[in-house]
Amino acid sequence: MSSPSRPPKIHDVAKRAGVSVATVSRVFSNPDIVSEKSRKAVEKAVLETGYTLNVLGRNLRQSQVGAVLALVPNLANPFFSEILAGISEVLRDAGLNLLVLDTRQVDRSSPTHGLRNYLNRSHADGIIVLDGSLDPALFQSPACPPVVQACEWNEGVPGARVLADNAEGARLAVAHLLALGHRRILHLAGPRQNSLSVSRAEGVAAALSCEGLEPVAVIEGAFTLRSGREAAAAVIAARPTAVFCDNDEMAIGLMAGLAEAGLSVPGDISLVGFDNIEMAAYAPVPLTTVRQRRAVLGQEAARLLLSQRDGDPSETRVLPVELCIRQSARPV
Amino acid sequence: MSSPSRPPKIHDVAKRAGVSVATVSRVFSNPDIVSEKSRKAVEKAVLETGYTLNVLGRNLRQSQVGAVLALVPNLANPFFSEILAGISEVLRDAGLNLLVLDTRQVDRSSPTHGLRNYLNRSHADGIIVLDGSLDPALFQSPACPPVVQACEWNEGVPGARVLADNAEGARLAVAHLLALGHRRILHLAGPRQNSLSVSRAEGVAAALSCEGLEPVAVIEGAFTLRSGREAAAAVIAARPTAVFCDNDEMAIGLMAGLAEAGLSVPGDISLVGFDNIEMAAYAPVPLTTVRQRRAVLGQEAARLLLSQRDGDPSETRVLPVELCIRQSARPV
DNA sequence: TTGTAGGCGTTATCAA
DNA sequence: TTGATAACGCCTACAA
Numbered sequence: 172m173s174s175p176s177r178p179p180k181i182h183d184v185a186k187r188a189g190v191s192v193a194t195v196s197r198v199f200s201n202p203d204i205v206s207e208k209s210r211k212a213v214e215k216a217v218l219e220t221g222y223t224l225n226v227l228g229r230n231l232r233q234s235q236v237g238a239v240l241a242l243v244p245n246l247a248n249p250f251f252s253e254i255l256a257g258i259s260e261v262l263r264d265a266g267l268n269l270l271v272l273d274t275r276q277v278d279r280s281s282p283t284h285g286l287r288n289y290l291n292r293s294h295a296d297g298i299i300v301l302d303g304s305l306d307p308a309l310f311q312s313p314a315c316p317p318v319v320q321a322c323e324w325n326e327g328v329p330g331a332r333v334l335a336d337n338a339e340g341a342r343l344a345v346a347h348l349l350a351l352g353h354r355r356i357l358h359l360a361g362p363r364q365n366s367l368s369v370s371r372a373e374g375v376a377a378a379l380s381c382e383g384l385e386p387v388a389v390i391e392g393a394f395t396l397r398s399g400r401e402a403a404a405a406v407i408a409a410r411p412t413a414v415f416c417d418n419d420e421m422a423i424g425l426m427a428g429l430a431e432a433g434l435s436v437p438g439d440i441s442l443v444g445f446d447n448i449e450m451a452a453y454a455p456v457p458l459t460t461v462r463q464r465r466a467v468l469g470q471e472a473a474r475l476l477l478s479q480r481d482g483d484p485s486e487t488r489v490l491p492v493e494l495c496i497r498q499s500a501r502p503v
Numbered sequence: 504m505s506s507p508s509r510p511p512k513i514h515d516v517a518k519r520a521g522v523s524v525a526t527v528s529r530v531f532s533n534p535d536i537v538s539e540k541s542r543k544a545v546e547k548a549v550l551e552t553g554y555t556l557n558v559l560g561r562n563l564r565q566s567q568v569g570a571v572l573a574l575v576p577n578l579a580n581p582f583f584s585e586i587l588a589g590i591s592e593v594l595r596d597a598g599l600n601l602l603v604l605d606t607r608q609v610d611r612s613s614p615t616h617g618l619r620n621y622l623n624r625s626h627a628d629g630i631i632v633l634d635g636s637l638d639p640a641l642f643q644s645p646a647c648p649p650v651v652q653a654c655e656w657n658e659g660v661p662g663a664r665v666l667a668d669n670a671e672g673a674r675l676a677v678a679h680l681l682a683l684g685h686r687r688i689l690h691l692a693g694p695r696q697n698s699l700s701v702s703r704a705e706g707v708a709a710a711l712s713c714e715g716l717e718p719v720a721v722i723e724g725a726f727t728l729r730s731g732r733e734a735a736a737a738v739i740a741a742r743p744t745a746v747f748c749d750n751d752e753m754a755i756g757l758m759a760g761l762a763e764a765g766l767s768v769p770g771d772i773s774l775v776g777f778d779n780i781e782m783a784a785y786a787p788v789p790l791t792t793v794r795q796r797r798a799v800l801g802q803e804a805a806r807l808l809l810s811q812r813d814g815d816p817s818e819t820r821v822l823p824v825e826l827c828i829r830q831s832a833r834p835v
Numbered sequence: 836t837t838g839t840a841g842g843c844g845t846t847a848t849c850a851a
Numbered sequence: 852t853t854g855a856t857a858a859c860g861c862c863t864a865c866a867a
Binding site: 522523524525526529536537538541560562563564565566625 | 852853854855856858859860861
C-alpha cells in the first residue's frame with residue numbers, strides 16, 4: 172500500500188510472497204494449478220504491493236494484442252453505435268478490447284502512415300470491417316489478422332460476413348406498398364456503389380417484377396437526413412404515390428421536404444424506410460419501416476471473428492429482417 | 504515479397520540491408536539521423552522482406568500503449584458517437600488509437616476482472632471519462648494514467664474537465680421562454696444525481712429567480728425518447744404553458760406524448776430542448792433547443808489529455824453554447 | 836507443484 | 852553516423 176516510485180513488477184511480488192515469478196505468473200493465468208498455500212501468499216503480496224499485471228509484457232510474449240479493431244465509415248453516424256455496442260459486448264466476454272478507427276479520418280492509401288499500417292497482427296488480433304468501400308487488397312496481406320465484414324461488404328475481402336437480409340427487407344417493403352395498391356413506386360436509394368444499395372435495389376426489382384412493374388424513378392441519396400430532404404423536389408417531379416427509402420434517415424428527411432412543398436404523408440405520398448432507428452416511431456408521421464437488429468449484427472460479427480480466429484471455417488450469416496408497420500404508408 | 508512462414512523481424516531486415524538492427528530501428532523512428540545510403544538500403548530491404556514494425560515490441564520497450572481509452576456510459580446512445588468522433592480525430596493526429604469501453608458492460612467493482620484493471624498504464628496511455636457515475640477512487644491509484652472528464656463529471660476525479668456551459672444553456676432556454684411571456688414553466692430533467700441535470704437545474708433556477716419564479720414542477724426523466732413520452736401525463740397534470748427539457752430526445756418523446764393526449768406544440772405547450780441533435784430540426788415540430796458542439800467537446804477533451812500527458816497543468820474548459828430558435832416555443 | 840532461464844521484438848545507451 | 856548490447860515485463864518449456 173506504500174507509494175513506490177517505481178510500479179511493482181512480478182519479481183517484487185514473487186520475492187515478497189516467497190515464491191518464484193513463475194508461480195506468480197501462474198496465479199494470474201492459471202490459478203488452478205498452483206497450491207492453495209502459494210496462491211494465498213501471492214494474493215496477499217499482490218494486495219500489499221499494489222501490483223497490477225503489465226499487459227504490455229504479456230502481449231509481447233504471447234504475440235497478441237488483446238484487442239479487435241472496428242473499421243467504421245463514419246464514427247459520428249449513430250447508425251453504427253448500436254452495432255459497435257453489440258461488438259463490444261461479445262468481445263468483452265472474450266476478454267478482448269475494442270479499438271475503433273474512423274476510415275474517413277485516416278489516409279486510405281499511404282503506405283507509411285495509412286490504413287495499411289493498422290492491418291497487422293501487432294495492431295489487432297482481428298478486424299471487423301463496417302465499410303464496404305475499402306480496397307480489398309489491404310486485407311490480403313499475410314500479415315493481416317482475421318477479418319469479418321459486417322453490414323456493408325466487398326467482394327474480394329476474405330473472411331466471414333454478416334449481413335441483414337437487405338434484398339428481402341426491400342422486397343417486403345415494396346410488396347407491402349403493392350398490397351396497398353400502389354403502382355407508381357419510387358426508390359430513394361443510397362450511393363450507387365454501396366453494397367446495401369445494390370442488394371436493396373434487387374429486392375425492389377424482385378417485388379415489382381411480380382406485377383410487371385419498375386420503379387418510376389431511382390434517386391440516389393447519401394443515407395442522410397439532409398439528402399432525403401433535398402430529394403423532395405425530384406421525388407415530386409416523378410409523381411409517385413409511394414416511396415421506398417434505403418434508410419430511415421432519408422425517409423424522415425424526405426418527410427420534411429414533402430411537408431415544405433405542401434404534400435402530406437401518407438395522404439399524398441406513402442413512405443417506407445429501412446433500419447427502424449429509434450426515432451422512426453417519433454417521426455412527424457410514425458414511419459413504416461424494415462427492422463434490422465443492429466446490436467445482434469454486431470454480436471454476430473464478433474462471434475464470427477472469434478471462431479475464425481480459433482480456426483473455424485468462415486461462414487456467412489444473413490440475419491432476418493421484418494416489416495414494422497406504422498402510419499406512413501396507407502392504401503392508394 | 505515471398506511469403507515467409509514467419510513474419511520478418513527487424514533482424515532480418517538488418518541482415519539483408521547489411522546494417523545493424525539499431526540502424527533499421529532508427530530509419531523508422533528518426534530517419535533524419537541516418538545517412539542517405541543506409542536509409543536507402545534499409546528501405547529496399549523492408550520492401551523486399553515485407554517487414555512491418557511490430558508495435559508490441561516497441562510498446563513494451565517504451566512502456567506505452569499507443570492508445571487512449573474512452574469510458575462511455577452507453578455505447579449504443581448516439582449522443583456519444585459525435586463526441587467519440589471528435590476524440591478520435593485529435594488522437595489520430597497524435598498517432599494514438601482509440602479504445603472504447605461501455606461502462607454498462609463491465610463490472611464496476613470486481614478487483615480482479617472489473618473496471619479497475621483497465622485503469623492502468625499498461626492498458627492505456629490516458630483515459631477520457633464520459634460517465635459521471637463512476638467511483639472516483641478508481642482513478643486515484645498511482646497506476647492510473649492521466650484522466651480527463653468530458654461532458655459529465657464527478658468531483659473527486661482528478662485531472663482536467665471539459666464541459667459545455669450547461670447552466671448558461673439552461674438559463675438561455677428558460678430566459679427565452681420568459682421573454683415569450685411564459686410564467687408556468689416545467690423542467691423535464693435528467694436523472695437527479697447526474698451532473699448535467701444539476702447544472703442545468705441551476706441555470707433554470709437562475710433564469711426564473713429574476714422574475715421571482717420557480718418551476719411549476721420538476722419531473723425526472725432518463726434522457727430517452729421513451730421517458731419523454733411517458734412524462735406526458737405528469738406534465739399535463741402540472742398545467743405548464745412551457746417545458747424546458749434537459750435533452751432533445753426527451754423533448755421529442757414528450758412531443759409525441761402530448762400529441763397522443765390531443766395537445767399541440769407549441770399551441771398548447773411550448774417546448775425547448777438541449778443538445779441540438781441533428782434530428783431536432785426534423786421533429787414533428789422543429790425543436791427550439793440549446794446547441795452544444797459535441798465534436799468540439801471531444802476534440803478538446805483529447806487535446807487536454809495530450810497536454811496533461813506532456814506535463815501541462817490540468818485546466819477546465821467550459822465550451823460556449825447557443826440558443827437555436829425553431830418553432831416549438833412561441834408566445835403565450 | 837515449483838523454480839530456472841531463455842526469449843518475445845524493439846529501442847536506448849554507450850562506445851567506437 | 853554506426854554497432855553491440857542490455858533492458859522493457861512477462862510467459863512457458865523444461866527440469867527438479
